[in-house]
Amino acid sequence: MTEISRRKFIQLSVLGSAVAASGCEIKPLTRYQPGVYRSEVTGQYGGYDNRVYPYLNQPDGLMDGVPQYFATVCRMCPAGCGLFVRTMGGRAIKIEGNPAHPVNRGATCARAQSALQHLYNPDRLRGPVLHAERGAVKSRERGNAANPPDGRKMITDIVSQPIDWEAALEKVSAGLKSATGNIAILADAQEFSGSPTLGRQLQQFAQNAQASVFSYSLLDDAPWRAAAKVVYGQDQLPAYQLDQADVIVSFGGDFLEAWPSPVFYSRLFGEFRQGPRRTQGEHGKFIYVGPRMSMTAAKADTWLPCNPGTESVVAQAVASVLQDAGFSLVEAASASGLSAEQLQMLAEDFRNGGTRAVAVGGNGLLTSPDATAAFTVVEALNKQVKSQCVGFGSAAIPLPNSRASGFKNIQQLVRSMQSGQVGALLILGQPNPVFTLPNASGFLAAMQKVPFVAALTPFEDETTAWANIVLPTRTFLEDWGDHVPPVIPQGIHLATLQQPIINPQFVGGDGINTLDPPASWMDTRPLADLLVDLAARLGKPLTDSDSRSAVRTTWAKLGQADLKSLTTNNDPSWVAALSKGGLWQEVASQPRFGGGGDVGAGLAPALPSASTPQNWGGGASYALHLYPQIYNHDGRHANLGWMQENPDPMTMAVWNSWVEINMQVAHELGIRTGDIIRISSAHGSIDVPAIPYPGLHPGAVAMPIGQGHTLYGRNAEARGVNPLAILDPTTDRVTGALALGATRVRITKIASAQSGYQIDGSTLILAQDRPGGAEPEAVKDLIHTTAKEWKTAKPVTGAPKTPGSIFNRKSETEAPPQ
Amino acid sequence: MSRPVLIRFILIASLLLPASLCMAFFWPETTHERKTNWVGAPGPTQPIAFYHHVHVNELHIPCAYCHWTAANSRYANYPPVEVCWGCHKNISVTHPQIARVRQYYIDKKPIPWVRVNQQPGYVHFVHSSHIGAGIACATCHGNVGSMYAVYQPIEMNMGWCISCHRQYQKKFHPYQASVDCYTCHY
Incomplete structure (x- = not known):
């Protein structure tokens, strides 16, 4: 190329400029919008927002990226463990136990962990709502609940309108004013009976408003406290110091599970098994008496499956052996279904423990109409051997409110409502009686007669659906308060403080390109503040102005010299109490057996006489054994996804309810895992999947409490069924507490397990079916038995052959390869 | 020729x-130009034309005066608006840009800064350990003090991180930089 023509030059020039031009035209148009920086509207790495909004005024002590910890108390169940909540940027992100708190010593259970979902629950009420029509619903045809056996309306979608706070409070106060003298307050016993300040506020409010207070929640410690009063002279639950014990005999007490203080007892039980009292290879002896092998029973050395409701008979037999009283072991054996040798050995084991033996009561004793008597007999055993493993702590702040049995209270309320004596009903907290009461109690019908119902609660539930107006309150992580646990460790003087962890006024706006003035997205108010506000509107103001000052007033009255100066602002001792999480100190041990009279003769239950055969061997009817489930508690945690997702420790079932049937009985009735069973009592029937369960008395069927909500948020609705609905309203003879196990039911298989997942919620899902899923060591044998029975089952006739279905596994694996 | x-x-x-x-x-x-292909503006347009050059190079205000959490936290904070207000309550109140800053504070609105330096979500970068090891801010962020609109002169990708970490990884090196994957990716 020695000569370049003019034409060639022009060609090359054009080519060159084209290359140069294309060099800066590589931008694909999809990557930006003209005139807008992509990084301004989206993150450089694909996020949705590349803006950073600094604080206007940075809060003191808050540093971006550095967590802050706050001490508070867990209110997810009555136990009241101390918590440390980790927060980042003012938001609670993790909950762990307070290592110094005497109840839990740094441990927590699944319920405390999932309190975050209680706080950030998508179904929380964000502002006051007015129900245009009480209980107005659209029935969604989902699950068994679409045809509720009780004729109760399916409540899934309430016609509700948001209104502003001023109008809402005006409406509530007008409703209360119109019914002056006929106001009833239904308070959540779990929330109010544990909190001295809230209890005092409620008492004063009721006094000012001339209202009568009915305190109720499902799990009721009234029989237990009545027994403790008789035996120990203390109106308080005893704290069993299991770590001091060598022999534990639990009479239906599932102390490692739902109630009354699982973390406390789990810790002590660990000490019992592996603590300093255990020399090499020695484990202590733990014997469980009760019809169902619960998780606690699975950890026992011996499980004695007595007939349902006869735990107290066994306890009486033990007592008589200890006293050499003339109690017929044979008669006790025939009543309890155990052998006389077993009873004799149990008594001897207990005697060998000496003062290191402890008899433990619990939810299993609540099942019978002789609950108080049963608790008394069990506690009397401790007195008989002068057990040093039973102790009492003292409450640093006395609890003011009435602590009668919740069921007795609510029956009284039902009677008042039925007779039209209640002009306005104020529901505080989440007692949720429409869900937790048997249909036969007639609560719902009675409540519909009340002209005005207002509910103060963080969540809509089956009960608030029937209210005229619902005012959202804050969760315990957003509010001031205090708490005295029902089970206080021995020799501890204790009260716990609750402080707001996060500022609940979430700021709205999409946060991307608008800078609208911040609007409260979550506009809730503390329950105590609402009481203050309502009292002021009624013209009779309370003495405290808000929840914080109410707590400080309570704590200013503490008798301790070192806490006398709590009232001044920014006082170091108040700040110290807050950062510590409350007040606790070692005190001299309370007298264990002083003050109490002898066991009342009339309290000891009579033995079931031989002339009334109970058909324990099966036959037509079974005892319905209901137990509070470790995760759902009394049903108030069924709206937490983590709790639903957590497999039940014994059955591995998730997201549903189930009925446990003795394996032999199930075999005879042709019932296999996942089959739908109809359970009928005199008060209705429920359909629920079955789990043949080896660890259950043949005369009983067992069901967990807590599922079967019809209106309690997306996680709870239409999951399982509610066995409480078909319960007999039988009560404890002494305290009037509801007997959870006094109902006889019939069972019928109505459908075989269907393959695949049924959208109606009838499918039983067992987490152990997941390949490679770990099984808890304690229940391995049990689970394997169930699984074996399942795996060897023939495919369901007529079931669609869905590939991968668990019900067609056998046929699939046996099919010859094509 | x-x-x-x-x-x-x-x-x-x-x-x-x-x-x-x-x-x-x-x-x-x-980096901004590469990612946006918007060549000619080295950094994104900010709601306020804040000049680091004026504050750092001319007035010699140290980085930590405004971004004080870098030494103690995994994040280096954007200063709260009250920090701007602290000086500009009295200084240069008539400047149009500063008037806008003041207006944000008076209106109680945060200034919506556009983020310049950002690691992807799977990278956990911790400022405090780097500041604690004596790494200068400019090592990663460039000479911000001479910038008007802040841009990212160094694209902080993994090869670049690792080259420095390898250099300081040597045994007995006082920085003891780790090259373990889980140091940043967890």
Whole structure:
């Protein structure tokens, strides 16, 4: 190329400029919008927002990226463990136990962990709502609940309108004013009976408003406290110091599970098994008496499956052996279904423990109409051997409110409502009686007669659906308060403080390109503040102005010299109490057996006489054994996804309810895992999947409490069924507490397990079916038995052959390869 | 140089020079330019034309005066608006940009800064450990003090991180930089 023509030059020039031009035209148009920086509207790495909004005024002590910890108390169940909540940027992100708190010593259970979902629950009420029509619903045809056996309306979608706070409070106060003298307050016993300040506020409010207070929640410690009063002279639950014990005999007490203080007892039980009292290879002896092998029973050395409701008979037999009283072991054996040798050995084991033996009561004793008597007999055993493993702590702040049995209270309320004596009903907290009461109690019908119902609660539930107006309150992580646990460790003087962890006024706006003035997205108010506000509107103001000052007033009255100066602002001792999480100190041990009279003769239950055969061997009817489930508690945690997702420790079932049937009985009735069973009592029937369960008395069927909500948020609705609905309203003879196990039911298989997942919620899902899923060591044998029975089952006739279905596994694996 | 060679050289040079000039002018240089392909503005437009050059190079305000959490936290904070207000309550109140800053504070609104330096979500970068090891801010962020609109002169990708970490990884090196994956990816 020695000569370049003019034409060639022009060609090359054009080519060159084209290359140069294309060099800066590589931008694909999809990557930006003209005139807008992509990084301004989206993150450089694909996020949705590349803006950073600094604080206007940075809060003191808050540093971006550095967590802050706050001490508070867990209110997810009555136990009241101390918590440390980790927060980042003012938001609670993790909950762990307070290592110094005497109840839990740094441990927590699944319920405390999932309190975050209680706080950030998508179904929380964000502002006051007015129900245009009480209980107005659209029935969604989902699950068994679409045809509720009780004729109760399916409540899934309430016609509700948001209104502003001023109008809402005006409406509530007008409703209360119109019914002056006929106001009833239904308070959540779990929330109010544990909190001295809230209890005092409620008492004063009721006094000012001339209202009568009915305190109720499902799990009721009234029989237990009545027994403790008789035996120990203390109106308080005893704290069993299991770590001091060598022999534990639990009479239906599932102390490692739902109630009354699982973390406390789990810790002590660990000490019992592996603590300093255990020399090499020695484990202590733990014997469980009760019809169902619960998780606690699975950890026992011996499980004695007595007939349902006869735990107290066994306890009486033990007592008589200890006293050499003339109690017929044979008669006790025939009543309890155990052998006389077993009873004799149990008594001897207990005697060998000496003062290191402890008899433990619990939810299993609540099942019978002789609950108080049963608790008394069990506690009397401790007195008989002068057990040093039973102790009492003292409450640093006395609890003011009435602590009668919740069921007795609510029956009284039902009677008042039925007779039209209640002009306005104020529901505080989440007692949720429409869900937790048997249909036969007639609560719902009675409540519909009340002209005005207002509910103060963080969540809509089956009960608030029937209210005229619902005012959202804050969760315990957003509010001031205090708490005295029902089970206080021995020799501890204790009260716990609750402080707001996060500022609940979430700021709205999409946060991307608008800078609208911040609007409260979550506009809730503390329950105590609402009481203050309502009292002021009624013209009779309370003495405290808000929840914080109410707590400080309570704590200013503490008798301790070192806490006398709590009232001044920014006082170091108040700040110290807050950062510590409350007040606790070692005190001299309370007298264990002083003050109490002898066991009342009339309290000891009579033995079931031989002339009334109970058909324990099966036959037509079974005892319905209901137990509070470790995760759902009394049903108030069924709206937490983590709790639903957590497999039940014994059955591995998730997201549903189930009925446990003795394996032999199930075999005879042709019932296999996942089959739908109809359970009928005199008060209705429920359909629920079955789990043949080896660890259950043949005369009983067992069901967990807590599922079967019809209106309690997306996680709870239409999951399982509610066995409480078909319960007999039988009560404890002494305290009037509801007997959870006094109902006889019939069972019928109505459908075989269907393959695949049924959208109606009838499918039983067992987490152990997941390949490679770990099984808890304690229940391995049990689970394997169930699984074996399942795996060897023939495919369901007529079931669609869905590939991968668990019900067609056998046929699939046996099919010859094509 | 013979005449044909000279002609050829001149011709080729006359082609390449405008092309390379063109390329040099339009070739993205900063991370922002590369990511947005918006060449010519080295950093994003901010709601306020804040000049680091004035505050750092001219007034000698140290980085930590505004970004004080860098030494103690995994994040280096954006200063709260009250920090701007602290000085500009009295200083240069008539400047139009500063008037806007003041208006944000008076209206109680945060200034919606556009983020410049950002690691992807799977990278956990901790400022405090780097500051604690004596790494200067400019090592990663460039000479912000001489910038007007802040841009990202160094694209902080993993190869670049690792080259420094390898250098300081040596046994007994006082920085003890780790090259374990889980140091940043967890």
